[in-house]
Amino acid sequence: MMVTFISQCEKKALNRTRRVLDAFANRIGDNTWQTMITEEGLIAVKTLLRKTATKNTAVSCHWIRSRSRSELVWIVGNRKRFNAEGVVPVNSTKKDFSHREWEKGWHTTEIITIASAIAGLFHDLGKANDLFQEKLNQCAKGKNTKRFEPYRHEWVSLRIFQAFVSERSDQEWLKQLADVDEDLENHVIQKIIIDKPDSDKFNNPFATLPAFARLVAWLVVSHHRLPVYPKLGETEPGLDYIDTWLNQAFDDSWNSVNSRNHEWEEQILKANWTFSYRTPLASKTWQKRAGELSRRALVCQGLMEVDWFSQPFVMHLSRLALMLADHHYSAKDAQTRWQDSNYQAFANTDEKRQPKQKLDEHNVGVSQHAFEFSLKLRRLREELPSLNDSKTLAKGPAEDKEPWQAKAYQAMQQIQNQAKEQGFFGINMASTGRGKTLANARIMYGLADESEGCRFSVALGLRTLTLQTGDALQERLKLDKTDIATLIGSQAILQLNQINQGKQTENDLFAMRGSESLELGLDDDGFDVIYNTEFYEGQLEKWFANNRKAKKLLHAPTLVSTIDHLTPATEGVRGGRQIIPMLRLLTSDLVLDEPDEFDLNDLPALARLVNWAGMLGAKVLLSTATMPPALAYALFEAYQEGRKAFNTATSQAITKKSVVCAWFDEFSVQVSEQENIQSFIKAHDEFIQKRIAKLNQDNSIFRKAKLLEIAATTDLPPLNTMSVVIRQGMVALHQGHYQQHTSGKKVSIGLIRIANINPLVAIAKLLYANPAPENFRIYYCVYHSQYPLAQRAFIESKLDQALNRKDPETIWNCPEIQQAVSLYPEQNQLFVVLATSVAEVGRDHDYDWAIAEPSSMRSIIQIAGRIQRHRKQVPETENFYILAKNYKALKGKEIAYEKPGFESKHRKLRSHDLDEILNNQQYTVPRATPSIFCPPLNKESRKPPYQNLVILEHMAYREILLGDNEQQNNARIWWKNQVSWCAAIQRSQPFRASSPDQAYCLYFEDEDDEIVWKIKNDKVNPVEYETVTDIVNIDITLANGNQPWFDFDVQVQYGYLAEQLEKPLRYISYCFGEIRLPDYENQMNEWYYSPMLGVFKEI
Structure with a gap:
């Protein structure tokens, strides 16, 4: 084909683009190229351009179809440099928007900004205590300081903030924030409530603080990890009183469990509450920053009129900004501009264990960054690449034999605007083998606003499926490697997949043209994210400059991963684990593949993820042919409650409360707006009845x-x-x-x-x-x-x-x-x-x-x-x-x-x-009907012992998801009550609760060696291996006429891998011989191994 490339790049991007295009095409103008090229070559050009694209990149490609017609093929980079046909503007007009117009894209942006920034000012004040400062001093002297304080610094910070607010209203304490001096600091220190492990009386800070101060106080105490009741053999607070936990049950042990775990010397307890270095309230830079925030807060509309604990969007976006700012600023070098030379307390140490950032500087710096991050969260999605101009997604693959997919795509195009405004919840129930994976991508593409483009994450249950799904999407949709990121368990899995499929283990696009000099020489840290982009600009590069994996996960338009990489958005008790998945949900939509395949006990966590996706504004699509009704009901309700929170926080004039819903199968598409769970149940059941009727009309029975x-x-x-x-x-x-x-x-x-x-x-x-x-x-x-x-x-x-x-x-x-x-x-x-x-x-x-x-x-x-x-x-x-x-x-x-x-x-x-x-009808012709349809239930059939296996399964779903049979600890607790402030529910309903395991590897390093087992100790650096006899190698008896299907000789397999990767057998053993086995306490019987049987125990 004959193509023309037009470059509208600027700055460094101009030279980078010229280097790529000069290698493939003839330059016929300063920024214009033309050449004859194959489809594979054109894909290579696009991939290389995307790999080095920045915000200053803008390249269009036009296919010369005839003497009188050309067609825009794609645009890489800034699409605003071209119109929809790829034409470059010759003039432009400007409209003056004040900075605040886009800041208020969410009308609560200002609240989030002020809350996170003020929390940043107070978040580490507790580090000023003598015990913490002495720990840093001992660390600087090279002494072992692996001891804990009775009360964590977040708890001490909370008490300082409580003392600052005192009995004041929000109006009063915010006004006081502009007038902080040494006298006030002395007064605050005198008013700090000093906790003691043996005290019978406890002063709950949340019981008396005004509304906005409660939000700031929670941000301060939770900025490292969410509060959770300690497991000390005592009875945990009952679910009957869940809404009173914060005001009545909450105490210091929810944050500082060590206060109750040890016998502490009086001297240590006293040092935990003594501030010989003063607090940052005495710092002039801290006082200046406090005054700026005070003035901004006092003129913020609505700040003092709302119970912010009823708005999870504001709570958790504020916490996200604070955590991100804390992580980001803690990694930077000290900034003297935010230091008061008279203030000497430190916040942290550097890699050499020497004092790094001053405590006043650290709090001011985190406050400033939280302020900036909050303002930019709203626009983060606009900075990230998206899927645009995909003819395969729009029209379907040439070999497509499933016309229902086109109908689904067209139906979604018609509801784009409603879905954007009201949210979208869909269920794809097409039968196995009818192309749900491809259809899901086309559905999300059809829903995407053309001006924003399409970004979505595919969350799977099994690690083994990620490569398979990623490869299928890339191949069928003709996506290049800069459009899709696949998260795998390790580089070993990727290499095995490539070798077993006969692929090269490394594909070098530069070498394809014999122009290795084009390679930019970027290093590869070996992360387990397959994504072919190395250049990032904008917020991602600023926030995650040294975290390549984070940038890949967030940058990719399409992400394929196991759900484990997204669930930390709700399940990650420690703050750092929540940042990346929350940002991913905030900037892309969500496809849940086979959600019903998760263990029953994992479903409440799945519902929490869907709730969070709704709260962060994502559209959600579920994909399974065997969707249990109770799971559909619960996930819709979770999404709807999350979307309500998003609408409340981001839209001042909510015209509709209903969610746009859609059901898909190979027979039809059903679209409707659902305002509550009752109307959704009715619509879902109607779709299921139609589906069952269609399935029963099919006389082609392939399984009996x-x-x-x-x-x-x-x-x-x-x-x-x-x-x-x-x-x-x-x-x-x-x-x-x-x-x-x-x-x-x-x-x-x-x-x-x-x-x-x-x-x-x-x-x-x-x-x-x-x-x-x-x-x-x-x-x-x-x-x-x-x-x-x-x-x-x-x-x-x-x-x-x-x-x-x-x-x-x-x-x-x-x-x-x-x-x-x-x-x-x-x-x-x-x-x-x-x-x-x-x-x-x-x-x-x-x-x-x-x-x-x-x-x-x-x-x-x-x-x-x-x-x-x-x-x-x-x-x-x-x-x-x-x-x-x-x-x-x-x-x-x-x-x-x-x-x-x-x-x-x-x-x-x-x-x-x-x-x-x-x-008989439930199994003689196996179909999805028993899973997707619950037989009518009466009072007797709803209770055990169950008369029917199918009813047992449906009741199990109803109990854990909807709370049937008085199951109190059910999924609905999360969105029916205000519990996201703590981690108690995540602990009582854990996701993929697992037993301890131990890593072994099957090892040999010479062809003549006997194969042995080694135990892996990955708790030390470097990792150590030791030969063990925990696993016994055995032979098995083969009777006449029986034999193994394949040659299971491990030495042959290792030898083949060594040859393909050009690595020694020792390396192959350690990388590809690993297995993780349950580590049971007091286990008596041994493990056994045979190449034909795997590892097992005798029974």
Whole structure:
């Protein structure tokens, strides 16, 4: 194609742009280039320009389509230099806007600015106490000072602020702020309430402070971490009194737990409340800054008229600005302009442990930066790049076979303005395999204001899905690497992914043109964010100059990550962890992929994230084919309450309180405005009824299921019984569902899903040891999470290759299947994957048949989705067998369908036989219906013991999300009560609560060495490894006709990686041989390892 490039760059960007374009095109004018170029070459040009783009960059590309017509292809950089067709303006007009006009884009910007700035003045005053100053002095002398103060400096700061306000109104203390002198400082010190661990009386600062002072006081005490009641064996404050916690239950232990944990000497306690260096109130620079803020506060409208604890947007944006300012300024060198030469207390030390910033300077500096940051938060999104001019997003890929996606995109374009003003909450429930991932991107693009562009984050539940989703979006949407960032667990995962896909481990665009001199020589710190931009300007560069990872996460128009990187916005008790995810939510919309796949106990935290997204102005889209009604209801209510807070804080004239909602599937798009949870429930249920009716009209049934009867016997242990029934099922399923080779041999690939790793391995060993039937050869692959990293990646790459069956004939190209058909005489070649729940979601695999040990109805539906996933061939007989009982039920456990599953001590089933707790229509044709539709409930069916497995699952969701069956500790607590000021709810409803684990690595450094296990000690620097015998290497018995599917030789895998990466085996062992195993207390039985089975325990 013939293209023309036009540059409107300025300053340094002009030369950077010329260097890139001169390498690809002929310069035909000072700032104009033209050339013939391929599509791949044009992508390379855009990528290079984006990689070095700054606010002064502006380049347009025009495709010469004919002698009379050209077409704008893209613009890199400042779009305001061109119009929508890429035309450069020849003249301009200006309109005079005062600075305050854009400051008040949110009408509470001024409140946030003043609150964070005043809190910055007071936030570290408590460091002036003698105990803290002595700690800094001892640190400077090189002495070990790893001791804690009884009362943290934030608590002492809070008491100083309380003493300053005293009994004054907001008007009075703000006025006094302009008139601070030494006499007032002496008066304040005299009025400080001194806390003592053994005191019976406690003065709660929040009980008496006026409204705005309460906000400032909370900012001061929470600027490092949110208050939380200490776990000291005492009864925590009851949820019945949750709204009184702040005024009645709150005390010093919520911040300074050490005050109650130790026997403190009187001398130490006294030093904690003595101020020999005076406080910064005595500093002239502090006093000057206080006067400036006082005058601004006194003329601020509405500052003294609102209970700011009822406005979480103001609370948490103020806290965000304060935390960001504290982190930013603490990293800077001392600034003498904010120091009073007569004031000698210090705030912190430098890298050499020498005193760095004076305490008055530090408080003034943080105040000034919090002031500036608050003003700029509103405009941060405008500075960041966005997706614009994407023809693929607008029109869909050329190979698109899903017309429903275009309808969804067009419907969203029509509601752009309403969604921007009122918020947007959507649910994409299209069936598995109908392109939800691509549709989600097009939906968000359709919703985006054209003047702002599209920015969104895709939050996933599984780490293994991030690369897969990022690659799929980039490839299908034709995005370059400067449009999308993918956050991965480590560089090791990225390298394994590239090697297993046959990609180069490094792609150098400069070298593609033989012009390595174009490379700017920027270093790569090895962060685990794949994003191909190195130049940042504006606020990101100022705020995070030394944090490359933060800049990548915030800069990228599209971010694909696990949800763990966004949940700290609400779950991060320590302030630093909240900054990045909050800024990401503030500057982009949110797509939650498969939200129903999270553990039941994680859902309240998920609801808090959705609530926060609404509060920060983001649009939210949920994407799952199996959305439980209770989860949809709860997440909508969470979003709506968050959006209300956003509207209240940012729009002075709210015309509509309703949220724009949309439901999508492959049949239709339903759009409506919902004002409350009751109207939303009605609309959602109507959509579900229509969807179920459409699904039932589809006569193309690709999965048919039946129950396999199984019962405990005295002759065989439960695992042996299961292995016998499973083996009989495998043979029967193979005979009904196979592909026939031209040689006449029959090949099938089946999945056997077992709930937990140790029973899975035990069954695999029994199957390996049992000879295959006559004229059968069976190839087994055991697949679960407890393999060293390199081995799991190897297994997944092999399965990805074998189970991609979009073209049914590609199965014969799989090397292992080719070998089986050609080398072995047996007519029946059976390939079997024995897996845990890792096979249920995330892998785009197509099996011929499956056998499942049941855990939940959700699990059954997910496994069914792996059968005929690509080929869509209607079976004549059942291709899915479900064991009527699981391992725990066969053992006679009181609670069988748990971990994984929904049964618990408080939610029991009347039976553990699926024949008794499932109706035929719920499983014989496995569809999403049991998940998305809750059967009618009455008083009896809502209570345990439950008569039906499906009802049990729906009630489990309703209890933890909506508070049914008097479940007090439910998700709604977060938005129904004012609790975001503390971290008590996050602690009682933790996200991904995990047990301690220990890292090991499978190690050898020479081809002739024996493989050993080493334990990793990552608590020291550098990391240390020590050989251990905690994991025993074993061999397993292979009976006639059975063999492993792949070559599991670890030494071969390590050797291949060493060759590809040109690294020694020692490096490969440490980087790719790692595995993390649960570190149980008092564990007696050993871990065992086999390359064919992974790491497990005997049962």
